[in-house]
Amino acid sequence: MLRNGLEPWHLLVVAIMIILLFGSKKLPEAARGLGKSMRILKSEAKAMKEDGTAQSTAAQAAPEETTAAQPTAESNLVH
Structure with a gap:
């Protein structure tokens, strides 16, 4: 019974009901x-x-710019 789900005649009944309601x-x-x-x-x-x-x-793009401007720990050790 519910194996096929929505069949064409179901859509016809729904369409008729919508026309009657509205x-x-x-x-x-x-x-x-x-x-x-x-x-x-x-x-x-x-x-x-x-x-x-x-x-x-x-x-x-923003993190790449900020990381390039910040000194790293290795550059602090070299000085």
């Missing part, structure tokens, strides 16, 4: 709202990813 006039408006939300989510995720890579490259 009506045919509200569905295009809801689809537009969902599409707009998905676009905003994608752009925010892309911006966060770009910020993360910019911060990681800055973090990788």
Whole structure:
């Protein structure tokens, strides 16, 4: 019975229930709202990813500069 999970007729029943609940006039408006939300989510995720890579490259460059400026224990012993 549950071996195949979701069959095409299940999707048909769900689609009919959604049409009955929301009506045919509200569905295009809801689809537009969902599409707009998905676009905003994608752009925010892309911006966060770009910020993360910019911060990681800055973090990788910063320790190299600070370690070069600090004297090591061996240089203190030579003097």
